[in-house]
Amino acid sequence: MRLRLDEAKCTGHGRCYVLGPDVFGEDEAGHCVLRMTEVPRALADQARAGEQNCPEGAIAIEGD
Amino acid sequence: MPELLDENQKIRLFLPDVMRCPQPAYADLRAKCPVGRMFFTNSPVVSRFEDVVWALRHPEVFSSEMDLQVALGTERPMIPQQIDPPAQTRYRRLLDPLFSRKKMAELVPAIRAHAKALIGDFAEKGECEFDSAFAIPLPCTAFLCLFGLPLSELPTFLELKDGIIRPHKFLPPGSADLEKAQEIRFSTGRRIYAYFEDEMKRRAGNPGDDLLGDLLVAEIDGKKLEHNEILDICYLLLLAGLDTVTATLGCNIAYLAGNPDQRRRIVENPKLIPGAVEELLRWETPVTAVPRVAKQDVTLHHVEIKAGEVVTFLIGSANTDDEHFPDAQSVDFERQRNIHVAFGAGPHRCLGSHLARMELQVAMEEWHARIPEYWIKPGETPTYSPGIREVMYLPLVWNA
Numbered sequence: 001m002r003l004r005l006d007e008a009k010c011t012g013h014g015r016c017y018v019l020g021p022d023v024f025g026e027d028e029a030g031h032c033v034l035r036m037t038e039v040p041r042a043l044a045d046q047a048r049a050g051e052q053n054c055p056e057g058a059i060a061i062e063g064d
Numbered sequence: 065m066p067e068l069l070d071e072n073q074k075i076r077l078f079l080p081d082v083m084r085c086p087q088p089a090y091a092d093l094r095a096k097c098p099v100g101r102m103f104f105t106n107s108p109v110v111s112r113f114e115d116v117v118w119a120l121r122h123p124e125v126f127s128s129e130m131d132l133q134v135a136l137g138t139e140r141p142m143i144p145q146q147i148d149p150p151a152q153t154r155y156r157r158l159l160d161p162l163f164s165r166k167k168m169a170e171l172v173p174a175i176r177a178h179a180k181a182l183i184g185d186f187a188e189k190g191e192c193e194f195d196s197a198f199a200i201p202l203p204c205t206a207f208l209c210l211f212g213l214p215l216s217e218l219p220t221f222l223e224l225k226d227g228i229i230r231p232h233k234f235l236p237p238g239s240a241d242l243e244k245a246q247e248i249r250f251s252t253g254r255r256i257y258a259y260f261e262d263e264m265k266r267r268a269g270n271p272g273d274d275l276l277g278d279l280l281v282a283e284i285d286g287k288k289l290e291h292n293e294i295l296d297i298c299y300l301l302l303l304a305g306l307d308t309v310t311a312t313l314g315c316n317i318a319y320l321a322g323n324p325d326q327r328r329r330i331v332e333n334p335k336l337i338p339g340a341v342e343e344l345l346r347w348e349t350p351v352t353a354v355p356r357v358a359k360q361d362v363t364l365h366h367v368e369i370k371a372g373e374v375v376t377f378l379i380g381s382a383n384t385d386d387e388h389f390p391d392a393q394s395v396d397f398e399r400q401r402n403i404h405v406a407f408g409a410g411p412h413r414c415l416g417s418h419l420a421r422m423e424l425q426v427a428m429e430e431w432h433a434r435i436p437e438y439w440i441k442p443g444e445t446p447t448y449s450p451g452i453r454e455v456m457y458l459p460l461v462w463n464a
Contacts, residue, residue: 011413014165018338029160030418052401055117055409 001039002062003047005032009058019053020046032058068092074103077378078352078450086352086453087393090381099367102376107355108369109376113385113405115364116377119356121410123148126356126375128412134355134374135246137228137253142300143293149411154284156411159297162278165418171209175423178205179430187434190464191441195314195456198431203309206423207302212274213263224259225306227252229452253299260298264291275301301416307452309420311350313427314446314455319344319395321440321460329397331436334429340397341424346404347395349380350453354408379405438462 003023012031016024023046025033032050039047044064051059068089070076075093082089093100093111100109110116119126127148129141141147144155161167182201186192204221208214226233231248235241263276271277279294289297320327330336353376362369369375383404386392390401407414414420440446441459449456 011410012160012164013407013413014418018165026165028164029157030164030166031160049400053403055403055405056121057403 001041001044001047001064003034003037003039003051004060004062005034006058006060007031009056010054011056013055015053015055016050016059019049023047024050069097069100070103073097073100074106075100075109076103077109078102080448080450083352083448083450083453084446086380087347087384090378090384091386091393093378094381094385097365099365099369101367105374107374107376108364108367109353109378110364111378111381113382113388116379116382117405117409119375119377120354120405120408120412123152123356123411125359125362126377127359128152128356130355130357130374135249136303137249137251137256138296138299139253139257140292140296142303143296144415145300145304145412152411155297156415158282158284158289159415162275163415163418165422168418168422171206171419172422172426174209175202175206175426176430178202178209179427180434183430183434188464191459191461194317194458194460195310195454198427199310199313199317199455199458200306202313202427203306203423206309206419207305210275210301210305210419211263212272212276220259221302221306224252224256225302227255228303229307256299256302257295260295261291264294304414305416305419307454308351308416309423311449311452311454312345312348312420312424314458315348315350315448315453316341316344316424316428317431317438317460318440318446318455318458319348321438321458323395324437324439326395326397327432327437330428331432334432336397337425337428337432338421339399341421341428342402342404343395343397343399345406345424346383346389346399346402348453349383349404349406351406352380352451352453353378379408435462 010032012029014030016032017026023035023039023043025035027033047061051061077089090111098112102109128146129148144152179202182198186197204218208217228249231245234248235244271280279289282289330340356375358369358371358373358375360371383406384392407417438460441461444459446455447457
């Protein structure tokens with residue numbers, strides 16, 4: 001599974017790093033920072049939770 | 065349910081009876097007139113998720129620069145809510161770190177203590193009127209914590225907030241004197257500016273270790289904020305930070321009081337509370353709508369919107385749109401996919417969203433730990449205000 005973040009779309013709702021704290025981090029302003037782009041199977045649920053709960057559609061997942 | 069469209073096909077939405085349970089009305093609007101016009105104001109009303117979210121993401125088309133169109137007693141636009149990018153972006157870069165989740169987490173112990181103390185005042189009585197006993201004072205104490213102000217200022221702040229948002233409270237009962245209400249807003253506005261101006265003067269040379277202190281030393285591009293800029297930020301925080309969380313607390317507890325199975329679920333498993341807070345933000349959407357002013361002529365679903373018109377975007381309707389939420393009409397605290405926009409979307413995403421979420425979670429935890437079973441007082445009906453759905457009368461009872 002690969003993760004992509006569209007930084008221009010992120011406005012800092014912070015859903016991703018609350019629901020997937022091992023996959024998503026936050027910068028000083030509370031905007032998303034990816035902790036990884038290749039997601040191991042054990043963290044796939046966290047990555048999906050981040051993607052499924054971003055109101056801006058800033059996170060995309062490729063592969064499974 | 066009263067008829068949503070009157071004989072002129074105008075929308076009658078912001079009525080107390082509709083606001084108690086607005087979701088069916090939203091569904092009607094999305095299906096029958098995705099862009100309609102409001103009764104009395106004739107303002108266009110937009111109700112489908114994709115249209116609402118598109119507008120919120122395009123301030124160059126639907127702008128927030130409308131301080132003169134909304135009556136909030138201000139003398140200048142509130143910062144950053146009533147200005148658009150790129151000027152707004154510079155303020156957000158400064159303010160976002162001051163309202164980040166991490167920063168707000170520092171306030172948890174104080175908010176938890178206040179919540180416990182408020183509940184402790186009435187828990188043994190077996191009843192309370194939730195709005196006045198809990199939903200109103202808690203967010204106000206959070207605001208005072210944030211600003212490093214003493215709790216004794218609570219009555220002053222409640223009065224200032226009401227002077228702007230509910231000026232009719234200061235008029236004889238039943239009075240609909242709009243001019244007088246507007247006068248009260250402006251005189252209250254002057255008091256708000258003066259209050260923070262005095263507080264800034266008091267801090268000369270010693271800014272303090274709180275939000276106002278941070279604003280006093282903050283710089284944008286190497287330049288300190290001017291006093292008016294700080295005032296315009298404080299004004300917004302006062303108005304935006306109090307009523308919204310009050311309304312959300314009331315909507316949440318009213319929902320849970322009326323849905324005992326859902327209430328039991330979170331009492332038995334408090335880990336569900338963060339999910340319940342999100343789902344109730346979606347379902348109840350206490351801030352039902354946000355206004356924008358059209359910067360150009362736009363035709364949307366065959367309705368012509370003229371440049372300069374104030375448009376109402378129904379985020380409550382967006383959040384219950386079946387096209388974007390599976391099983392949108394049921395309330396599921398374990399919803400897997402929840403892209404609700406209760407805090408807006410795009411560049412104006414609610415600055416205080418992390419503060420609000422923290423207050424709501426702490427309040428829900430503390431309330432249900434102390435008062436796990438409660439009901440709406442038999443024979444009584446809660447009353448909801450329009451626009452921002454504050455449950456202005458929410459009588460609760462429980463076995464003390």
